[in-house]
Amino acid sequence: MQHLKTWIDRNVLSGSHMMAAPDLDTLAAVMPGHRRIIEVGCYCGALTRLFTLFGERVWSVDWLIGDDAAGHYSTAEVEAIYRENNAESLASGQLELLKMSSAEGAAELARRGVTADLIWIDAGHEYPDVSADIKNYLPLLAPGGIMCGHDAGAFEGVTQAVDELLPGSLYYPQTVWLWHEGLPALGPECDVRFEMHIVPMRQAMITVGARA
Numbered sequence: 001m002q003h004l005k006t007w008i009d010r011n012v013l014s015g016s017h018m019m020a021a022p023d024l025d026t027l028a029a030v031m032p033g034h035r036r037i038i039e040v041g042c043y044c045g046a047l048t049r050l051f052t053l054f055g056e057r058v059w060s061v062d063w064l065i066g067d068d069a070a071g072h073y074s075t076a077e078v079e080a081i082y083r084e085n086n087a088e089s090l091a092s093g094q095l096e097l098l099k100m101s102s103a104e105g106a107a108e109l110a111r112r113g114v115t116a117d118l119i120w121i122d123a124g125h126e127y128p129d130v131s132a133d134i135k136n137y138l139p140l141l142a143p144g145g146i147m148c149g150h151d152a153g154a155f156e157g158v159t160q161a162v163d164e165l166l167p168g169s170l171y172y173p174q175t176v177w178l179w180h181e182g183l184p185a186l187g188p189e190c191d192v193r194f195e196m197h198i199v200p201m202r203q204a205m206i207t208v209g210a211r212a
């Protein structure tokens with residue numbers, strides 16, 4: 001038996017991802033069994049490493065210029081880190097980086113007929129970004145697949161888009177949301193009430209769980 005925490009520490013490269021420990025635990029727990037994975041928003045490719053440990057084929061989509069939430073960064077520097085973090089899987093063809101906007105990435109993958117059984121959404125965090133990503137990538141979700149993402153509750157745009165477009169999504173503290181076809185929306189008494197949205201981003205604690 002391997003301790004999840006140690007396993008993650010060894011397999012996700014440190015210092016270059018934006019995931020709090022509980023969110024990494026969640027992701028590692030939901031990932032087994034998913035073979036074709038699309039990662040929307042990869043940054044330095046630390047999570048990508050986790051995805052390639054489970055997936056047979058992984059596509060990362062990122063324009064690698066950053067955004068208002070992640071911050072704007074040097075494309076060359078971040079791409080070099082991404083490529084170093086994932087050198088083996090890129091070389092073997094298991095992993096592909098689509099360096100383009102998330103909308104262009106969805107169109108390109110659709111053009112190729114790619115579908116995935118896990119789609120991770122963590123690119124733009126404003127409502128129009130997240131809703132466009134959900135709409136654009138949902139058609140690429142294979143039957144029985146899961147769509148999930150980061151920063152529910154932490155960013156109002158994420159929370160609003162997921163609530164509107166994917167009712168019944170499950171919330172995994174700290175900030176992971178997860179949806180698959182057939183999840184029942186149980187009603188307002190089961191909805192998470194986020195007491196605070198992070199403004200400015202990433203600086204506030206999230207308090208959740210209060211029921212209506």
Ligand SMILES: C[S@@+](CC[C@H](N)C(=O)[O-])C[C@H]1O[C@@H](n2cnc3c(N)ncnc32)[C@H](O)[C@@H]1O
Nearest residue numbers: 017018041043062063065066067101102123124
């Ligand atoms: C929050 S970071 C991703 C962090 C990554 N999941 C991790 O934990 O290491 C968001 C990334 O999405 C990318 N991004 C934001 N909006 C995008 C868009 N419209 N198209 C493509 N990439 C986008 C940014 O360049 C940034 O690298």
